[in-house]
Every structure is written in C-alpha cells, then in structure tokens.
Amino acid sequence: MGEDKGLVDYHGLPQREYLYQLLKGLCDDVFLSVQEKQLDEVPSGLKTILDQDKFKGPFNGILSAYEAHKDVAWLVLACDLPFMNSEALQHLIELRNPKKDATAFFNQEMGQPEPLACIWETNGLEKALKFLEDSNNRSPKIFLMNTDIELVKPKDEQVLFNANLPSDHDFVKKKLAE
Structure with a gap:
C-alpha cells in the first residue's frame, strides 16, 4: 500500500x-x-x-494480545479489511464455537480460513504457541488449517476483501461511494 494500512481513510477516519x-x-x-x-x-x-516482537508476522500481534490477557478469547481483526461491517462480525460472534480452537471466517476465494477475521479461543492460542515451538512455520493460516476450528461462511464474501495495493484503495473508495 505504501503506507500504514491502519491509517488509510475509507470511512471518514483512519x-x-x-x-x-x-x-x-x-x-x-x-x-x-x-x-x-x-x-x-x-x-x-x-x-x-x-507487540512483544517474540513472534514473526501476524502471530506477533495475536500472541502479544494473548500474553497480555490469557483468560479471554480474542476476536482478531486485520486493519486491511475495508468492507468489514458490524453485521458480518455479529454473524461470526453468533456462530462462535468456544469448544473449538478458533472460529474463523472461511475465505471461499482462497479456500482457507481467515486468521485475521477470527475468534481465537484460549486453548487454540496455547496450541498456537506449541505449534510455533515445534515448527518452522509461522503462518496462523497454516496453523488454523491443521487444528480444530469452526468455519463460518460470511453472508457477503466482500467483507474479506484484503486491501494491500494503491489500486485496491481506489477500488474500495469507488465501491463505498456506490
């Protein structure tokens, strides 16, 4: 994107x-x-x-949050999902399965869970720590694909659109103006 994606303005504020x-x-x-x-x-x-900088990539933020508050589940949401809305998040929360390691939106386009639009349970985060100790793989997506999770199909797949490029910004602004 060329700038901090958390500072990009799609909705009148960063x-x-x-x-x-x-x-x-x-x-x-x-x-x-x-x-x-x-x-x-x-x-x-x-x-x-x-961020505690103990882990590489997205796990750094997820596990820094877990280490700060180990007794709660975490609804993790990436800042580069400009179409995410309260209806979609409410849907994810309603279908949460606390008996699983996580409840994640299923990205149909990618055929994979979305670790950054996901409710991570404490037991799943403990398993993630073990996964990182025992593996060279640092991908939360790979971890989710190999553990016991609840997958939730969003009612509107567009909420999982990930804006990473300047052209994505232009696309989002145009779409939101419609």
Missing part, C-alpha cells in the same frame, strides 16, 4: 479507528495491536497492546 469503533459495539473491550514506533501516533482514548 481504518484502525473505524474498526476500533465497530468492535466497541460488539466486544467487552477493544485494543489496537501496535508496534513501539506506532505508539505515539495512536489517538488518546484508544487502548493498545504493544
């Missing part, structure tokens, strides 16, 4: 703030996962969890 507000209506508590260099940029009033 995406991370939009998603934070969206989650506040659905979750008991909400935190932004941030790197130390991003801490000064976070608006006051938004709670943060500092």
Whole structure:
C-alpha cells in the first residue's frame, strides 16, 4: 500500500479507528495491536497492546494480545479489511464455537480460513504457541488449517476483501461511494 494500512481513510477516519469503533459495539473491550514506533501516533482514548516482537508476522500481534490477557478469547481483526461491517462480525460472534480452537471466517476465494477475521479461543492460542515451538512455520493460516476450528461462511464474501495495493484503495473508495 505504501503506507500504514491502519491509517488509510475509507470511512471518514483512519481504518484502525473505524474498526476500533465497530468492535466497541460488539466486544467487552477493544485494543489496537501496535508496534513501539506506532505508539505515539495512536489517538488518546484508544487502548493498545504493544507487540512483544517474540513472534514473526501476524502471530506477533495475536500472541502479544494473548500474553497480555490469557483468560479471554480474542476476536482478531486485520486493519486491511475495508468492507468489514458490524453485521458480518455479529454473524461470526453468533456462530462462535468456544469448544473449538478458533472460529474463523472461511475465505471461499482462497479456500482457507481467515486468521485475521477470527475468534481465537484460549486453548487454540496455547496450541498456537506449541505449534510455533515445534515448527518452522509461522503462518496462523497454516496453523488454523491443521487444528480444530469452526468455519463460518460470511453472508457477503466482500467483507474479506484484503486491501494491500494503491489500486485496491481506489477500488474500495469507488465501491463505498456506490
């Protein structure tokens, strides 16, 4: 994208703030996962969890959150999902299966679970730590594909559109203006 995807404006404010507000209506508590260099940029009033830099890639934020609060499940949501909405998240929450390791949206286009639009259970996060200890693989998606999860088909597949390129930004802005 060429810039911090959390700062991209699709809805009249930075995406991370939009998603934070969206989650506040659905979750008991909400935190932004941030790197130390991003801490000064976070608006006051938004709670943060500092990435511990113990793990590579997306697992870093997921497991930093888990280590900060080990007694709760985590609804993890990436900041680069500009079409995500409260209806989709409510659907995921309603179909949550706390007896599984996680409840994840199923990305039909990719044929895989989406680890960054997912409710991670505490037992699943414990297994993820073990997975990282025992494997050279650092992919939360691969972990989910090899553990006991609940898959949820979103009512609107577009909510899983991942905006990574400047052309994606233009596509999203045009689509949201329709």
